[in-house]
Amino acid sequence: MTVGICIMAHHHLYRVEELARHFASGGCRVVVHVDVQTPSRDFDALKTALSDTGTIFAARQRCEWGTFALHNTAMETSRLLIDTFEDVDHVCLISGSCLPIQSLDKLKSYLAANPDTDFAESRLIGVDEWVHEGLSEERFTLYFPFGWRSNRWLFDRAVDIQRLLRVNRTVPAHLQIAVGSQWWTLSRGTLRRILDDPKKRETDAYFRKCWIVDESYVQTMVRTHSRTLVNRSLCLTEFDPQGKPFTFYDDHAHLLQRDEEHFFARKIWHGATGLYNKYLRGVEPMAAARRPRGGSLKVLVNEGRENRCLGRPGLLMQSRFPVQAFERQHRTARPYLVLDGFDFVYQGITQWQKSLGLPLAHDRLFAKDAVKFADDASVMPGGIVANPRIRDWNTEQFLTNLVWNARDRQQSFQFHVSDSTRMASFLLKDPNANILFIKGAWAVGMTPNPGETSAQFRRRTMRLKLLEKKHIEEIEGAETRANVQSWTLGEVMADPALPLNALAAMIEGGKLTDVEALPTMRHEHGLGELALNMPVEGMQISNQQAAHTNVSQFKRPESA
Incomplete structure (x- = not known):
């Protein structure tokens, strides 16, 4: 078993020298590409230092992040490797800031046990969630004719103009777009088939104007040419909420040591001498010995993300001192109720609220194509009409006027984030909003529409899931001022009285006597199929259990 290593480097070449020498001394075939913008004196020094290792250097190209050139250079570097070394069985693409975190003997044994197997993360776009931030x-x-780093203003304006013109490029019929980590390990046969694909010219022409091609080209083509695909990378990478790579330092040595699924790790700080000594020379760093051994890498990264985005209550210091900007959003005239997801779960929920004494129980005020006032009214006090075009001119002011002109009465309305993400944000920042939220309620009755393919159904389902995920993140954010109570769908189906009790308790002047007619739960036609194909937060009960659930457990509040 002979392993080929392609190293993409652009700075800190003294570390690249150590890395290439380590692989070459271990019997690997090594090809290095150094960005053309790296000073020539540094490149020449690297070539001289590695002249005794058999390392080959690819023709230098400019590799701006996100552009087709970066991907194309990586592919041509890998082509040079397999054209030069006929004994190479697998090719690993890594960066100059990677480190091998297991021995080369283990890597060779693992790949030898998996011949003709490719290790590349390949997540279907629109179906699998992978992109952290930015464009998906x-x-x-x-079209992306400009680089984001070199021409950021032009890049942003080009995107704005295309959105305004509703540009929508057609994906070539032979491609099923997928995304994933750009650090892959491919068998020689698969790599050769990708490089010599008969439709390569057409494929390249399409991807040439795409964005962040190195995270999509191979990830897409490997689905066509791989005989055995393992959908994961052999390179450990973690990202922050902005998509920037997590950086490993010397005191992370014990975390890397526990990882047995990966053979490389990125991104290693160039000053982490302890890690380089440990994994390239076998010398245990002192910092690792002093580091507490508790916790895992996943826990550490998740805590770091939370601390960076949300902070810790009561902690103010130089590195985190939030600036309170001027508040631009006004508050409404009086408290009101927002029932998020209730109409997915309960039938006749608006009529039931009226029976409890709620004066104005609206249906969906912000549905895409309708405004559904209480009692099917077409005009509300203040001359507010049930016209979605007028409402959408300024949705925030629409709600503000509605609350103001009926401020002597309590109001409620049905809502879901899919109605309007803009209004979802507004409601969360309004201290007068009392939001009762059933997480995952959209899944009830979620079945394919007539003529809808399974791929289209999964795409529609994923869209709702991602919308709600972002909505939940916004609820948990520091800017939320609304009063939010939430339940998972599983909790509600196990005990439907939970949100009903909370709702009844919040109705001002509600009746104290028991209500004879209670809302019934809707049938969850496709929930079982959906739960198998697209897990919903809080769904831990079976359809049979849900089908026999009723609301007889409802209890009237002792006082109102």
Whole structure:
């Protein structure tokens, strides 16, 4: 078993020298590409230092992040490797800031045990969630003639103009777009088939104007040419909420040591001498010996993300001192109720609220194509009409006027984040909003529409899931001023009285006598299929259990 290593480097070449020498001394074939913008004196020094190792250097190209050039250079570097070394069985693409975290003997044994097997993360766009921040599907439907780092203003303006013009590029019929980590390990046969694909010219022409091609080209093509695909990378990478790589330092040595699924790790700080000594020379760093051994890498990264985005209550210091900007959002005239997801779960929920004494129980005020006032009214006090075009001119002011003109009466309305993400944000920042939220309620009755393919159904389901995920993150954010109570769908189906009790307790002047007619739960037609294909937060009970659930457990509040 002979392993080929392609190293993509652009700075800190003294570390690249150590890395290439380690692989070469272990019997690997090594090809290095150094960005053309790296000073020539540094490149020449690297070539001289590695002249005794058999390392080959690829023709230098400019590799701006996100552009097709970066991907194309990596592919041509890998082509040079397999054209030069006929004994190479697998090719690993890594960066100059990677480190091998297991021995080369283990890597060779693992790949020898998996011949003709490719290790590449490949997540279907629109179906699997992978992109952290920024452009997702638009990477492939818009044109990107400018680099983000070199021409950021032009990049942003080009995106804005294309959105305004509703540009929507057509994906070639032979491609099923996928995304994933750019650090892959491919068998020689698969790599050769990708490089010599008969439709390569057409494929390259399409991807040339896409964005962040190195995270999509191979990830897409490997689905066509791989005989055995393992959908994961052999390179350990973690990202922050902005998509920037997590950096490993000397005191992370014990975390890397516990990882048995990966053979490389990125991104290693160039000053982490302890890690370089440990994994390239076998010398245990002192910092690792002093580091507490508790916790895992996943826990550490998740805590770091939370601390960075949300902070810790009561902690103010130089590195985190939030600036309170001027508040631009006004508050409404009086408290009101927002029932988020209730109409997915309960039938006749608006009529039931009226029976409890709620004066104005609206239906969906912000549905895409309708405004559904209480009692099917077409005009509300203040001359507010049930016209979605007028409402959408300024949705925030629409709600503000509605509350103001009926401020002597309590109001409620049905809502879901899919109605309007803009209003979802507004409601969370309004201290007068009392939001009762059933997480995952959209899944009830979620079945394919007539003529809808399974892929289209999964895409529609994923869209709702991602919308709600972002909505939950916003609820947990520091800017939320609304009063939010939430339950998972599983909790509600196990005990439907939970949100009903909370709702009844919040109705001002509600009746104290028991109500004879209670809302019934809707049938969850496709919930079982959906739960198998697209897990919903809080769904831990079976359809049979849910089908026999009723609301007889409802209890009237002792006082109102």
